[in-house]
Amino acid sequence: MEILLATWNRQKLAWMANGLQQVGLPIHILRDGEIPEAEESGKTCEENALLKVREVRAAKEARMSAAHRASSSLPTLSENKATFDTIIVGEDSGLFIDALNGFPGVRTARFAAGTDNDRSQIILERMLSLKEGQRKACFVSVVAVQFPDGQEDVYRGEFHGEISFAPMGTLSEGYARIFQLLNGQTLASLNPAQWEGRDHRRQALSLASAGILKWLEPR
Numbered sequence: 001m002e003i004l005l006a007t008w009n010r011q012k013l014a015w016m017a018n019g020l021q022q023v024g025l026p027i028h029i030l031r032d033g034e035i036p037e038a039e040e041s042g043k044t045c046e047e048n049a050l051l052k053v054r055e056v057r058a059a060k061e062a063r064m065s066a067a068h069r070a071s072s073s074l075p076t077l078s079e080n081k082a083t084f085d086t087i088i089v090g091e092d093s094g095l096f097i098d099a100l101n102g103f104p105g106v107r108t109a110r111f112a113a114g115t116d117n118d119r120s121q122i123i124l125e126r127m128l129s130l131k132e133g134q135r136k137a138c139f140v141s142v143v144a145v146q147f148p149d150g151q152e153d154v155y156r157g158e159f160h161g162e163i164s165f166a167p168m169g170t171l172s173e174g175y176a177r178i179f180q181l182l183n184g185q186t187l188a189s190l191n192p193a194q195w196e197g198r199d200h201r202r203q204a205l206s207l208a209s210a211g212i213l214k215w216l217e218p219r
């Protein structure tokens with residue numbers, strides 16, 4: 001049994017692999033260009049995380065079936081399905097801002113051209129008139145797990161905070177510079193050791209790891 005990460009984001013690979021280490025299975029990543037990036041057409045992080053794992057499973061199965069057509073000595077597709085010993089794990093995250101009705105939400109990575117720094121600036125401009133207490137926001141991470149028997153589970157983590165009035169901090173880039181915890185410091189101005197472990201991604205990955213370990217238990 002092995003884990004395959006359904007992500008096309010290089011940075012994500014590292015923290016997903018790290019968060020799933022406790023499962024103790026070998027972790028594989030997609031080769032560059034192996035499978036086209038899944039279109040994130042879902043309305044929720046749950047839907048998008050599932051879209052990613054299903055896209056990867058479908059592409060892998062299509063490849064097996066093509067190999068089968070190319071050589072009659074290979075096993076049939078149904079045999080392949082049974083021996084496709086891979087647990088596929090995908091993740092979708094986003095920043096949900098209360099006063100903007102959840103915007104940018106599932107479109108956090110792509111609601112405007114440019115980088116997350118550029119998009120953070122757009123958010124700050126939209127929130128110019130909002131005072132302290134009206135700037136509540138939440139990072140959400142949903143991890144989807146698809147098991148070889150077809151079982152699918154989703155695990156959600158949430159990290160609550162507020163949007164700052166200006167970007168602050170140099171320890172990381174992007175939304176971490178405008179997302180502040182209740183002590184008024186942005187993630188980018190805090191040492192990660194001060195918040196890691198209670199963040200959305202770590203929570204969702206810990207729950208997913210526990211779910212995978214449970215599925216692996218002898219039945």
Ligand SMILES: O=c1[nH]c(=O)c2ncn([C@@H]3O[C@H](COP(=O)(O)OP(=O)(O)OP(=O)(O)O)[C@@H](O)[C@H]3O)c2[nH]1
Pocket residue numbers: 006007008009012040052091092093094095108109110116139173174175176177199
């Ligand atoms: O600074 C940040 N600190 C965080 O703690 C955090 N959590 C989420 N995000 C942002 O949310 C979007 C996810 O997008 P996303 O899940 O669609 O990923 P993606 O499309 O890049 O990769 P994938 O679909 O190949 O897996 C991206 O803009 C991330 O930067 C964060 N930014």
